[in-house]
Amino acid sequence: MRAMLLEHLGPVDARTEPLRWGELPDPVAGPGELVLRVSACGVCHTELDEIEGRTPPPRLPVVPGHQVVGRVTAAGPGVTGIRPGERVGVAWIFSACGTCAYCRSGRENLCAAFRATGRDAHGGYAEQMRVAADFVFPIPAALTDAEAAPLLCAGAIGHRSLELARLEEGAPLGLMGFGASAHLVLQMARRRYPASRISVWARSPGERDFARDLGAAWAGDIAERPPEPPLAIIDTTPAWTPVVAALSHLAPGGRLVINAIRKEAGDQTVLLTMDYATHLWQEKALQSVANVTRRDVAAVLALAVEVPLRPTVECFPLEAANHALRELRQRRIRGAKVLVMG
Numbered sequence: 143m144r145a146m147l148l149e150h151l152g153p154v155d156a157r158t159e160p161l162r163w164g165e166l167p168d169p170v171a172g173p174g175e176l177v178l179r180v181s182a183c184g185v186c187h188t189e190l191d192e193i194e195g196r197t198p199p200p201r202l203p204v205v206p207g208h209q210v211v212g213r214v215t216a217a218g219p220g221v222t223g224i225r226p227g228e229r230v231g232v233a234w235i236f237s238a239c240g241t242c243a244y245c246r247s248g249r250e251n252l253c254a255a256f257r258a259t260g261r262d263a264h265g266g267y268a269e270q271m272r273v274a275a276d277f278v279f280p281i282p283a284a285l286t287d288a289e290a291a292p293l294l295c296a297g298a299i300g301h302r303s304l305e306l307a308r309l310e311e312g313a314p315l316g317l318m319g320f321g322a323s324a325h326l327v328l329q330m331a332r333r334r335y336p337a338s339r340i341s342v343w344a345r346s347p348g349e350r351d352f353a354r355d356l357g358a359a360w361a362g363d364i365a366e367r368p369p370e371p372p373l374a375i376i377d378t379t380p381a382w383t384p385v386v387a388a389l390s391h392l393a394p395g396g397r398l399v400i401n402a403i404r405k406e407a408g409d410q411t412v413l414l415t416m417d418y419a420t421h422l423w424q425e426k427a428l429q430s431v432a433n434v435t436r437r438d439v440a441a442v443l444a445l446a447v448e449v450p451l452r453p454t455v456e457c458f459p460l461e462a463a464n465h466a467l468r469e470l471r472q473r474r475i476r477g478a479k480v481l482v483m484g
Contacts, residue, residue, distance in 0.1 A: 143168050145268030146463045147203040151195045154471045159464045160193045161206070161267065169264075169272035171218035176275050178230065182287035183266030184209025185458075185466045185479040186295050186322070187380055188234070188403045192261050193467070196404035199261045207481070208234040208259035209294040210266030211287045221275045229287075230278040233294040233439045236263045237274055251302075251433035258433070267463055269483060279439050282447045290443070292453040292478035296322035297442040298434045300378075303401040304330055306429050307374035312337040316372035318364065318388045319379035320344040320353050322478035323401060326453055327376060330442075332357050333449050341368035343384065343391075345473070352454075352476055367391060374399065380406045386416055394424035401431045455480045 146161040154160050171177045189206045191197045210232040214224060224230070238245050238253040245253050259265045264272070281290045300323040309315055315331055315338050317324045324342070331340055342353035342361040350361035360368045364387040371393035377384055378401045385405075388398050416422070445451055454477025458466045466479045 143269040144460070145205045146460065148193060148199065148206055149203040151193060151198055154190055154193055154467055156468060156472070158468070160467060161464050163461055166205070166268070169270055171216045171272060173219045174221060174275055175218040175272055176214050176221065176224060176230070176278060177216040177270060177272050178210070178212035178232070179215050179270055180210055180212040180266050180268060180483055182211045182291045182483070183207040183481045184291040184295060184322070185463070185470060185481060187470060188295070189260070189467060190471060191404045196406070197261065204261065205264040205266070205268045205271070206260040207266035207268070208232070209291045209296070210259065210271060211281055211290050211294075212266070212271070215270070217275065224275055224278070229281045231281050231290055231294045231439070231443070232259055232266065232271070232273050232278055233298055234258055234434055235277060235436060235439070237277055248435065248437065251435045256433060267460065267481060269460075277436065279436070279443060282443060284447050284450065288455045288457055288480045288482060289452055291480050292322055292326070292455065293442050293446055293451070294439060295434070296478055297326045297446070297451070297453070298438040299323055299401055299431060300327040301330060301442040301445070302434055302438045303327060303376045303399045303431050304334070306431060307376060307397060307399050309335055309338065309374045311335050313373040314339045314341065314370050314393070316341045316343065316368065316375035316388065316391065317353075318343045318375055318377040318384045320349040321378060321475045322453070324376070324378040325352065325356060325477055326451065327378070328353065328356050328358060329449060329451050330445065339370065341372055343387070348476065372396060376401055378402070381409050383409045383412045386412050386421065389416070389421035389426060392426050395426070397427040397429055399429045399431060453478050457482045459484060
């Protein structure tokens with residue numbers, strides 16, 4: 143099969159080709175496993191974190207990609223309830239132990255044995271992939287392949303972030319950054335909290351216009367103050383400056399939820415500018431988001447049909463994965479980027 147392979151770690155910029163177009167043996171389904179023919183795979187900032195070494199794969203080469211939609215072509219021994227031809231999705235959670243205290247309490251995202259799709263195992267930047275049958279999700283018929291792909295990470299992690307924000311109906315919400323995840327969180331929040339005003343901070347005028355188009359009550363640059371301080375802010379950026387800004391904008395007793403696998407180090411020194419009275423006092427709370435559970439993924443797929451929730455997508459052929467990653471690094475984003483297989 144053909145695949146885009148990560149063989150070396152390094153920076154992603156306008157001149158680099160971080161992935162190599164290559165050939166791998168066709169996968170074979172073992173006990174409890176499926177083989178999928180991939181039809182679409184979302185492009186996520188976490189791929190940049192992998193390639194640039196902030197969350198490096200344990201071994202190379204590896205096929206990145208963890209927002210995967212495909213059709214089952216083979217089922218291994220012991221697989222029941224899933225037949226060849228069915229359309230399924232694969233998310234960031236590739237596997238967890240299933241027996242530890244975290245797994246038993248529904249927090250498999252915190253399992254010490256958590257394995258990530260496209261980092262700890264080959265992912266979806268390929269024509270085919272192998273996955274455990276227990277870790278795939280039926281894709282609703284109402285969604286196209288390209289629409290479903292971003293929901294498997296950007297949507298699922300956004301859903302988890304919104305849950306952890308603990309917002310009440312009518313309380314103001316803020317979104318820091320407006321990429322693949324935030325544009326889905328905005329749609330979810332408008333459905334769940336119709337009386338809550340939503341403010342968005344984004345660097346580019348285009349992103350701010352996009353947020354208003356989707357129903358944001360206010361949109362501005364990160365230094366600007368919204369008409370009312372949010373009781374919860376969800377940060378979806380890869381940087382530290384928005385975190386410090388968000389804490390200064392947060393209402394007393396508010397909660398900042400950081401939706402990121404990793405943060406980049408380029409502006410980390412801004413943390414030295416934090417002032418206790420300005421940024422942390424008055425019982426402000428800080429909450430990180432770690433990975434996703436299968437329950438998060440199933441919930442956002444169901445919500446996508448109910449709302450309806452539809453990501454804005456820009457599609458690229460598989461062989462253009464490097465181009466899509468460079469655009470992501472340059473923050474050329476309106477919604478989500480998706481690789482589609484011809």
